Amino acid sequence: MRYIQEFRDGHLVPGLLEKIRRTITRPWVLMEICGGQTHSIMRYGIDQLLPEEIELVHGPGCPVCVTPLEQIDRALAIASQPGVIFTSFGDMLRVPGSTEDLFSIRARGGKVQVIYAPLDAVRMAQDNPDKQVVFFAIGFETTAPANAIAVLKAKALGLKNFSVLVSQVRVPPAMHAILSAPNNRVQGFLAAGHVCTVMGYWEYEPIATRYQVPIVVTGFEPLDLLLGIQKTIEMLEMGEVSVQNAYPRAVTRDGNKPAQDLIHKVFQPVDRNWRGIGLIPKSGWGLRPEFEEFDAEKRFNVLDIQTKESVICIAGQILTGMSKPTDCPAFGTLCVPENPLGAPMVSSEGACAAFYRYGRK
């Protein structure tokens, strides 16, 4: 596999590690934004290879983890209704709402269907004109273009039985929220490579300047991650503040313009609740008024569903880098992948699941 295998070449690892070791003179706290990066760090044991001065904290970039509980409860309410086919990416099925998850609804006879592409949900709506097909449109800027295409296609087809439950979120406002918190510890960021593939990295330049933090666009393979870490440490040690691109085989400064156009055509920035973090202004995408007819929240009248989080789960502190999964009293005891209390234990991208699965203490 080109562009993957080369970036897993173990022979190049010692050289990069040596470069990091030569540069570093004091402790630094870095945050990798994306859950995919967290997972890769754990999977390849990158954290064990790094000099002990480097502390990696795990960011909020897991779409499953940050989808607020009330949105999951709304999904459950919609999926339980007769005549509904509820479609979702696979990860979401196991996320617990207040009382149950989508798997339980399916076991009770509800039609809950895992799909791989949002357009499959549109096709399902065409094939089942007597059913209401709902798609759970979650994710960061990475999933937004494909989700937008689904809405545009449904509109073009004039479908009356297709709608989306939107819980779409954006990275830059979350970075603002983390950096402006009074007890913030993060000194440098590994920006999420996939998000930047779509959005580019021009959005991060004002953040770097305003908060005086180096930001390095970073990929997902071991060498990508080490390169991102090495560049961030180099900037921190030099006192440099800028946005650098350590993932140039996928990312340009401007990003994917046609994909961005699709997002802006269908969505507009809205305030959004992040699970465990709370409301972040303008941190999400919501449907533009001209696509209101596809809004599942309105069609199924579930906006009044409000919910409270588990009191034990410290997902919010984990998602903002304040705590590690192992700081949680429930980690590995009350909360395990088979019976997750909070979303970071559910998703393969969740920090708690990654810690648990790869045996981190």
Added chain:
Amino acid sequence: MDGNSIISNVPFEGPACPLPLQHQDRIVLGHGSGGRMTHELIQRVFQPRLLGPELIAGNDFAFLLLPSVSGNAGRLAVSTDSHVVSPLFFPGGDIGRLAVCGTVNDVAMSGGIPLYLTCGFILEEGLPMEVLDRVLISMQEAAAEAGVRFVAGDTKVVEKGKVDGLFINTTGLGWIPEGVSIHGANAKPGDVVLVSGSMGDHGMAVLSARGELGFSSMIQSDVAPLNELIQTLLKAVPEVHVLRDPTRGGLATTLNEIAQQSQVGIQIDEATVPVNPAVQSACEMLGFDPLYIANEGKLVVIVPPEEVDEALHAMRQCKYGENAVRIGEVTAGPPGRVTVRTLVGSTRILDMLAGEMLPRIC
């Protein structure tokens, strides 16, 4: 053997009054009635494919002969498995081949010689007869390849929608000669872990045959009977400690089971685990790990270190062991823990899969 259905040319039922409806091309509920239609189905469809002396006898039971050596009792190995795969046909195999190989392999993992199979069919009303026959042909071929015989069978028909086409249960009986002692609790620190070939082929072949992935692949299932491979291996290396086929849950789950049963640690080297490039690519796209994907024609072998070369040599002689390699070692512990040396030289825990493997979002 010709691949054509034998059904289409032959009327089902003899003359009777009133003349019964003839259902030649699809299963109907009457085929499960236990009456004449059931008999017709068995005689015309099942028996030509699965017939042996025990079935010809037509009793409700079968007498089985076991290899007997005077003064040498040996033991029986028995295993049962139900097969519910969707789709019924996938690249490299089908539910019939799977139903035979799965059970043959489970029996063979004891080090014993699989001899007999029973089969129970649950058929969905409306199942095309041609589909049933294709599955039976496949079972016949797989049984011939594995050298086993069908000795008992059962058929039920349920209403449309109650099963997905057809489900097959098979039970296998095998003979473990005196002196052979292979089981999951036998792994000892210092032992070496081998696999017979690439990991994840069956799971990804079935997944991509479902057509839900949005891409097609050339991945073939590895479904195959492993008894010849195992007997060749045991002849060369009677000291084999553990044999297991890494089916559902994949290599990771199998190694965890062995580590727990034997109360040992196991460490494998990620770089040495063979994975077919197409399987690796599909896994990358979906966010799956090939170490957790099912195999149906692969073997995990644990042998004492001094037997490694002999074992690999023997396995590589066999059709289903050509790509056998060493992937790791058994360690003193901590007991029950499986670890992987990653491609970049670090070590991590390889846990069992928590639940259903879910494709990732982005």
